[in-house]
Amino acid sequence: MEQDVYTRTTFLIKKGNIPRKEQESFCHLHKIEITVKPEGRQKGYPSFIDFDQLKGRIHRMRNELEAVILGQEHSPYRNIALKAYETLGKNKARSTMGVMQRFDATLPGYYGPKGASIILRELQKLFINTNYLTKDMTKPQLPLEYMQQVLLPEVGYRLIKQDLTDRQSSNDGRDITQQAMDVMQESTEYGNMMYPDAHEPSAHEDKDDDDGDQDDQSEASFDSSAED
Incomplete structure (x- = not known):
């Protein structure tokens, strides 16, 4: 053989x-x-992610993200950053070591670094390039820092929450929001391994994916054999 x-x-x-x-x-x-x-x-992590659809999904979150920015919606990721500033002080909180201490909490789970790169690119279009996000809104964080440490994980957990809802896998006794946040944290290694960078092919990237506008379709396909 x-x-x-x-x-x-x-x-x-x-x-x-x-x-x-x-x-x-x-x-x-x-x-x-x-x-x-x-x-x-x-x-139960997705066996395939169509990254071409992320742009549309992110842009449809704009109202929710604006509510976070304006303080109308609670953000645990903003609390993590504020606690770091309070505990470490501005300089240490902004230092490389200070940022790395809370880095894992900002990663978008199984969407990986490739997904993070796409999310940041679209957030920049929505809130930085348009001058919507100001220093007064994000202080003590800087706008770019706020985008990376607050809005990025906010988008990540919302994407996962949508996936879980579409898959109807929210019946494990946990609140769907908390479940999505837990999955995002638990699936970080999976995302890092499967989708390491936006400019490198993933472990099983389909070269024949259509590039057309399919924003209204669900982008994450789950393995039917996954355990609920």
Whole structure:
């Protein structure tokens, strides 16, 4: 019987016949196939994300995001930032170390860095380029800082909340909002592995996706075998 690709490649790695960079790439893909994808399916994370539809979904959140900005809607992510400023002071809160301490809370879960890049791009169009977001609105944070640390996770959890609602998977006893926030935090590693960067192909990116305007369709397709 012919050996599978992983067995053959593992043999070549052991023989030292594959450059180190390619070895690392193989190990990364191997982890995705053997560990990340099966665990993601078990937890009900989407097996496919159509990133082309994110722009429309984000823009339709504008009223909700404006309510957050104006203080009309509570934001736990804003509270995290304000607590950091109160505890650390402005300079330390804005330092690289201070930002990294609360970095994980701002990531959009299984949408990964690729999704984060798209979200930030659209948020900039909506609120930065239009001069809507001012220093008075975001202080003590700067507008760009506020966009990255408050609006980005606000969009991330809302996207996941929509996915959960569409999948009708909100019947585990938790409030759907809290469930979405929990999933966003718990699925960060999955997103980092599956969709590492907006400018790199994902682990299973479909090259034949249509580029047409499909904003009204659901963008996340879930594995039917996932456990509720």
